[in-house]
Amino acid sequence: MAARTHALGGRPGGRLVPLARRQLLHEPLKLGLALAGVTLAVALVGLLFGLREGIRQQVTTFVDNAGAEVYVAPRDSRSFVTGGPPALPASLARELERQPGVEQTGPIVSSEAILRLHDQRVATQLVGFEPGRLGSPWKLAAGRAPARSGEIAVDRVMAKAHGLEPGGTVMLRGRRLRVVGLTDRTASWMTPLVFVTRRDAAAMQGAPESAGFVLVRGDGRSTDRLAAGLQKRFPHLNVMTRAELAANDRALMSRSFNAPLLVMVLIALAIGALVIAITTYGFVSERRREFGSLKAIGARNGRLYRVVSGQALAIAVLALAAGVALGQAAAAAIEALWPKFLFVSLPSHYLLVVAAALVMGLVGALVPARVLARLDPGEVFRR
Amino acid sequence: MSGTVPIAWRNLSRQRLRLALSVGGVGMALLMILALDGIYAAILDRVTAYPDNQGAPLIASQRGVSTMHMSSSTIPRRAVERLQRDPRVDRAEPILYSTLLLGRERQAVSYVIGFRGGGGPWEIVDGRGRPRAGEIVLDERTANRLGLRVGSRVGVLGSDLRVVGLAGGAASVLTGLAFVDYDTFARAAGTRGSASYVLVWLRSGDAGDVARALERDHQLTVQTREQFSGNERQVISDMSTGLIRGMLMIGIVVGLAVAAVSIYTATVARLGEYAVLKAIGMPNRTLYALVSRQSLLTVLAGLGVALALVTVLAVGVPLLEPSVNVAVSAGSVARTAGAAALIALLAAFVPARRVARVDPASVYRR
Numbered sequence: 016m017a018a019r020t021h022a023l024g025g026r027p028g029g030r031l032v033p034l035a036r037r038q039l040l041h042e043p044l045k046l047g048l049a050l051a052g053v054t055l056a057v058a059l060v061g062l063l064f065g066l067r068e069g070i071r072q073q074v075t076t077f078v079d080n081a082g083a084e085v086y087v088a089p090r091d092s093r094s095f096v097t098g099g100p101p102a103l104p105a106s107l108a109r110e111l112e113r114q115p116g117v118e119q120t121g122p123i124v125s126s127e128a129i130l131r132l133h134d135q136r137v138a139t140q141l142v143g144f145e146p147g148r149l150g151s152p153w154k155l156a157a158g159r160a161p162a163r164s165g166e167i168a169v170d171r172v173m174a175k176a177h178g179l180e181p182g183g184t185v186m187l188r189g190r191r192l193r194v195v196g197l198t199d200r201t202a203s204w205m206t207p208l209v210f211v212t213r214r215d216a217a218a219m220q221g222a223p224e225s226a227g228f229v230l231v232r233g234d235g236r237s238t239d240r241l242a243a244g245l246q247k248r249f250p251h252l253n254v255m256t257r258a259e260l261a262a263n264d265r266a267l268m269s270r271s272f273n274a275p276l277l278v279m280v281l282i283a284l285a286i287g288a289l290v291i292a293i294t295t296y297g298f299v300s301e302r303r304r305e306f307g308s309l310k311a312i313g314a315r316n317g318r319l320y321r322v323v324s325g326q327a328l329a330i331a332v333l334a335l336a337a338g339v340a341l342g343q344a345a346a347a348a349i350e351a352l353w354p355k356f357l358f359v360s361l362p363s364h365y366l367l368v369v370a371a372a373l374v375m376g377l378v379g380a381l382v383p384a385r386v387l388a389r390l391d392p393g394e395v396f397r398r
Numbered sequence: 399m400s401g402t403v404p405i406a407w408r409n410l411s412r413q414r415l416r417l418a419l420s421v422g423g424v425g426m427a428l429l430m431i432l433a434l435d436g437i438y439a440a441i442l443d444r445v446t447a448y449p450d451n452q453g454a455p456l457i458a459s460q461r462g463v464s465t466m467h468m469s470s471s472t473i474p475r476r477a478v479e480r481l482q483r484d485p486r487v488d489r490a491e492p493i494l495y496s497t498l499l500l501g502r503e504r505q506a507v508s509y510v511i512g513f514r515g516g517g518g519p520w521e522i523v524d525g526r527g528r529p530r531a532g533e534i535v536l537d538e539r540t541a542n543r544l545g546l547r548v549g550s551r552v553g554v555l556g557s558d559l560r561v562v563g564l565a566g567g568a569a570s571v572l573t574g575l576a577f578v579d580y581d582t583f584a585r586a587a588g589t590r591g592s593a594s595y596v597l598v599w600l601r602s603g604d605a606g607d608v609a610r611a612l613e614r615d616h617q618l619t620v621q622t623r624e625q626f627s628g629n630e631r632q633v634i635s636d637m638s639t640g641l642i643r644g645m646l647m648i649g650i651v652v653g654l655a656v657a658a659v660s661i662y663t664a665t666v667a668r669l670g671e672y673a674v675l676k677a678i679g680m681p682n683r684t685l686y687a688l689v690s691r692q693s694l695l696t697v698l699a700g701l702g703v704a705l706a707l708v709t710v711l712a713v714g715v716p717l718l719e720p721s722v723n724v725a726v727s728a729g730s731v732a733r734t735a736g737a738a739a740l741i742a743l744l745a746a747f748v749p750a751r752r753v754a755r756v757d758p759a760s761v762y763r764r
Contacts, residue, residue: 044748048662052423052655059648090556097497097507099555100470100587127468127497129633136633138468188471189462189619205637206468219460221472221592267499267507274719275437278711282430283652289423290656296419297663382419 049294056287057338064364069357073203074268075261080153083230084238088253101225108229118234121149122226124216131186132177140206143216149230158196168196170207172354291379299383311392319387324380331376420660424700432708435730440723446627451520454597455605458620464629475591488601491516492593494583501544502553508574512583525563535563540574555586657745661693665749677758686750693746701738
């Protein structure tokens with residue numbers, strides 16, 4: 016105690032006793048429980064941000080992989096997922112192909128569609144494409160892409176979840192379609208991709224010669240110039256680069272998820288801060304006499320605050336490391352068990368999680384710091 | 399009960415700040431469960447707002463299509479006319495439907511309904527509810543999001559439509575709802591006379607029986623309003639069940655950790671007193687019960703805090719973000735209470751073991 020009091024008295028050069036660490040390690044079980052609570056809160060924050068980014072990326076799976084640089088759509092159609100009815104003539108694709116700078120085109124029809132599988136209704140993003148042109152499935156895990164009417168290729172992950180294989184059939188909008196292929200890298204938690212011919216998809220919407228978008232690939236020159244040139248020649252249509260369309264879709268998705276996500280993250284932060292507060296307060300209240308003794312022999316409040324803040328931050332930092340690792344492991348486990356979910360960690364997520372842990376640590380130290388400030392050094396002599 | 403409850407309560411209440419922190423921690427963990435459940439329930443409620451309120455007892459759609467959400471349906475003009483002539487049908491109103499992006503600078507996803515006689519907005523908070531050619535009625539939340547009011551113009555379906563009314567009770571976290579004149583929609587979308595759905599009013603008979611008969615005779619999917627809404631809910635539920643369950647599990651585990659650290663801390667602080675109780679003959683079983691009661695009291699108080707906070711969220715969140723609602727149901731409270739009881743029992747386990755190991759003789763060594 017003598018060494019401790021000497022050091023905590025605060026004379027520069029005095030031998031410092033690691034009081035904060037000793038208190039933390041004195042009750043390993045309590046420390047373990049506190050770490051578990053804060054670790055889970057950190058992991059939850061990381062998982063929530065990862066899931067949000069995963070959903071944002073999944074929503075642009077088609078746009079990112081279809082191979083088109085430019086998307087031509089009806090005026091006011093600025094999103095692939097909410098493209099609206101197919102209001103373009105499919106023949107527009109040939110007209111676009113004749114424009115300077117255009118190498119390849121593909122008219123497609125895209126709509127949300129529900130597949131009836133067993134007793135479950137599975138929401139999908141239906142893409143109608145013309146075989147051999149832009150918009151075809153980009154990677155096949157089994158079988159082949161649909162080549163004629165009545166055929167469908169479905170996402171591999173969805174197929175596995177529902178026991179579908181090439182040769183099987185599915186019901187889509189009252190039509191029985193034969194599964195001829197399983198597509199890879201087309202999974203999505205919300206709407207996995209399924210592919211049929213454009214004519215089938217358009218006919219299901221009552222307009223067999225129509226398209227919702229025309230996909231355009233340029234001859235290697237600037238995408239922006241290609242888009243601007245086409246927009247000038249077709250002013251009644253909306254011409255977007257792939258990046259613009261993807262950004263629109265991601266923004267739409269983010270808007271839907273931001274508010275619930277924020278509520279959950281704030282709750283998780285509050286939980287983490289409270290766990291740290293409970294733990295550090297426990298250290299202070301169980302050692303009131305010791306802290307009182309230190310104050311009685313001259314330890315300043317600032318020194319004692321640093322002990323408590325050090326404990327709080329130590330828990331936060333340890334939980335940060337454990338929480339990030341747990342979050343990554345949980346994300347990997349969820350992806351392995353349910354491949355339709357995608358968790359994507361961005362550098363900004365790590366910064367947010369670090370900030371979250373520091374906030375939890377600092378807020379968690381406030382309560383015991385107040386207790387210390389009010390601690391009466393005379394208390395030690397009254398018992 | 400005699401004697402033990404006061405000890406449990408006194409142990410907890412002697413250090414009010416610790417109790418407040420513990421109750422707060424457990425309360426926040428339970429709030430996470432309640433809030434998630436509430437947001438999800440509100441999404442399910444709102445997703446059926448249109449079929450629930452459009453007024454017709456039956457809804458006909460393209461064969462094999464049983465929802466509006468995540469679907470599109472096309473019924474040829476002749477099929478609509480045949481349905482309108484059916485002697486069992488009093489009135490059959492076609493509607494057009496699509497999920498569209500509204501606005502140009504600021505954008506919002508909305509279900510857009512094109513209607514003539516029936517199927518329009520059911521609650522108007524400003525302006526009028528029957529748009530003419532070139533006009534649109536928006537739900538008020540979408541209008542707020544886009545910064546629009548009655549008299550503003552909004553880009554949709556390739557035209558600038560004038561906002562003539564604002565509808566209430568129609569938006570959800572996923573989408574808004576907008577209403578336009580049927581012919582405006584048909585021209586812009588190039589539907590060539592086809593409809594998306596047909597709302598059907600009956601002359602007489604049981605809605606379920608007539609739905610089955612119409613389905614058979616018209617080669618369409620015909621459902622009662624209740625069946626249609628049930629299918630809408632089922633689609634959302636099938637999509638999100640895994641995710642919601644996972645989040646609830648995380649909430650329970652976090653709650654467990656918080657409760658465990660709180661109860662453990664409170665118990666360890668009183669080990670000396672437990673030793674006294676053991677020294678005067680209190681058996682371990684009674685001490686276990688004591689710790690369990692402390693745990694239960696903390697978690698019950700935490701449940702109370704969570705319920706109070708979720709009520710605040712239910713009022714406050716829609717004010718901050720109008721598209722998000724939090725619906726607190728009796729079922730949700732019952733599920734959370736069940737989770738709370740589980741947390742209380744498990745959280746008492748570790749400190750109870752610690753108390754069991756306390757040596758009564760330690761009382762005399764101080």
